[in-house]
Amino acid sequence: MATKKKSGTKTFASKVAPATGKLGVMVVGLGAVATTMIAGVEAVRRGLAKPIGSLTQMGTIRLGKRTDGKAPLIKDFVPLADLNDIVFTGWDIFEDNVYEAAAHAEVLKPQILEKLKPYLETIKPMPAVFDRYYVKRLNGTHVKKGKNKRDLAEQVIADIRAFKKTVDRVVMIWAGSTEIFMEPAAVHESLAAFERGLEKSDIAIAPSQIYAYAALKEGVPFANGAPNLTVDLPVMIELAKKNSAPICGKDFKTGQTFMKTVLAPAFKARMLGVNGWFSTNILGNRDGEVLDEPQSFKTKEESKLGSLEYIFQPDIYPDLYKDIYHKIRINYYPPRGDEKEAWDNIDIFGWLGYPMQLKVNFLCRDSILAAPIALDLVLFLDLAKRTPDLKSLGIQEWLSFYLKSPQTAPGLYPEHDLFIQSMKLKNTLRHIMGQDLITHLGLEYYD
Numbered sequence: 001m002a003t004k005k006k007s008g009t010k011t012f013a014s015k016v017a018p019a020t021g022k023l024g025v026m027v028v029g030l031g032a033v034a035t036t037m038i039a040g041v042e043a044v045r046r047g048l049a050k051p052i053g054s055l056t057q058m059g060t061i062r063l064g065k066r067t068d069g070k071a072p073l074i075k076d077f078v079p080l081a082d083l084n085d086i087v088f089t090g091w092d093i094f095e096d097n098v099y100e101a102a103a104h105a106e107v108l109k110p111q112i113l114e115k116l117k118p119y120l121e122t123i124k125p126m127p128a129v130f131d132r133y134y135v136k137r138l139n140g141t142h143v144k145k146g147k148n149k150r151d152l153a154e155q156v157i158a159d160i161r162a163f164k165k166t167v168d169r170v171v172m173i174w175a176g177s178t179e180i181f182m183e184p185a186a187v188h189e190s191l192a193a194f195e196r197g198l199e200k201s202d203i204a205i206a207p208s209q210i211y212a213y214a215a216l217k218e219g220v221p222f223a224n225g226a227p228n229l230t231v232d233l234p235v236m237i238e239l240a241k242k243n244s245a246p247i248c249g250k251d252f253k254t255g256q257t258f259m260k261t262v263l264a265p266a267f268k269a270r271m272l273g274v275n276g277w278f279s280t281n282i283l284g285n286r287d288g289e290v291l292d293e294p295q296s297f298k299t300k301e302e303s304k305l306g307s308l309e310y311i312f313q314p315d316i317y318p319d320l321y322k323d324i325y326h327k328i329r330i331n332y333y334p335p336r337g338d339e340k341e342a343w344d345n346i347d348i349f350g351w352l353g354y355p356m357q358l359k360v361n362f363l364c365r366d367s368i369l370a371a372p373i374a375l376d377l378v379l380f381l382d383l384a385k386r387t388p389d390l391k392s393l394g395i396q397e398w399l400s401f402y403l404k405s406p407q408t409a410p411g412l413y414p415e416h417d418l419f420i421q422s423m424k425l426k427n428t429l430r431h432i433m434g435q436d437l438i439t440h441l442g443l444e445y446y447d
């Protein structure tokens with residue numbers, strides 16, 4: 001379907017289907033991140049606050065030459081769903097409505113929550129697919145019962161179908177707790193094997209995989225905000241392609257890893273060596289409590305460790321990066337709640353091997369950083385689903401920008417460098433809208 005968008009004086013032709021009607025957003029896990037996103041969207045819709053941190057809402061995109069002076073807002077350039085057209089629903093293992101869950105999370109101030117209360121109270125979670133084996137620190141009471149995992153998947157499919165009747169398009173996002181560390185198994189190799197595994201309630205199939213399977217079966221795009229093994233599996237890639245349901249990597253890139261993927265490319269660009277990177281965190285929210293359990297921590301640790309190895313390419317630069325000691329710690333410390341504090345000590349070396357140090361102390365707010373990322377992922381996955389060039393690719397590598405563990409085609413190393421990721425994202429938007437890509441070559445200005 002062709003659509004035309006006007007920005008400034010230029011009209012862009014594109015094959016992207018317009019974002020007509022309502023976008024239904026199904027959120028798995030109505031905890032701190034999810035409620036901060038939902039309350040935030042409502043606050044923005046009512047003009048009570050600005051969507052700071054959201055590229056889809058505040059970002060611009062340069063088109064053409066620097067001298068052309070064209071930089072429309074991204075949301076005016078590509079046909080994204082309008083915030084007023086978003087309808088939220090979700091699942092949780094506790095019965096609290098979104099107001100109660102947001103109050104419990106203590107991220108947003110009571111003054112703003114009270115204003116939004118009548119709306120937030122209307123969003124009540126559906127019973128979840130949950131098993132304590134996969135998140136040991138939680139004990140859910142609001143859970144689905146079924147004779148096997150296939151039965152549970154069918155119940156989620158029924159939830160999706162019921163919701164689809166009330167909206168025009170649907171996207172699903174996992175903002176649930178981090179599950180235990182798991183590795184791909186035979187059951188994940190193909191759709192047939194996975195469906196047999198569902199029937200037998202195979203232990204290698206975690207609840208997050210049941211939601212993802214249900215979404216992708218229904219042609220619904222799926223984002224994973226946590227580090228658990230969910231769509232990074234052959235069965236999910238197969239389903240995503242088959243049913244034109246876009247997927248992307250996992251684990252919101254918010255605080256410490258966000259900073260790492262800014263600083264590491266800077267050291268590498270200047271050929272400065274690194275021999276140690278010690279990262280520690282204190283946080284006291286429910287996520288911190290779940291991550292205090294060693295098997296959930298291992299899932300997070302693996303996701304956080306990956307970025308440096310890929311950015312530094314020690315095989316290519318052994319003199320600079322072959323012996324990095326990279327250590328990550330997360331400490332559950334209740335007094336801090338959602339206001340996480342992260343410290344990084346980075347041991348670097350320069351000319352003739354002389355050592356130096358850099359210390360980073362990021363006093364951040366976990367869910368304040370994650371909420372706009374969750375929103376952008378939802379909006380961009382919905383865009384991908386409406387884009388002929390993207391919808392059947394399965395993995396949307398251009399969304400790596402938002403994730404600690406970007407997903408790529410098998411055999412391809414992921415790009416972790418935030419600035420490469422940002423360029424990739426913006427060039428993808430230019431590409432799908434039929435605009436010239438920007439290479440930053442710039443020789444034309446000196447003709």
Ligand SMILES: NC(=O)c1ccc[n+]([C@@H]2O[C@H](COP(=O)([O-])OP(=O)(O)OC[C@H]3O[C@@H](n4cnc5c(N)ncnc54)[C@H](O)[C@@H]3O)[C@@H](O)[C@H]2O)c1
Nearest residue numbers: 029031032033092128176177178226252254286287366370
């Ligand atoms: N906040 C950040 O900066 C950030 C960054 C990266 C990743 N994450 C990840 O995002 C996820 C959400 O973080 P949070 O701070 O909102 O945590 P949270 O503990 O506040 O919320 C998670 C919610 O998921 C629910 N839940 C758990 N298992 C479920 C299931 N099977 N089905 C439905 N609901 C389920 C819990 O009851 C809880 O309400 C975590 O996995 C976290 O590691 C957060």
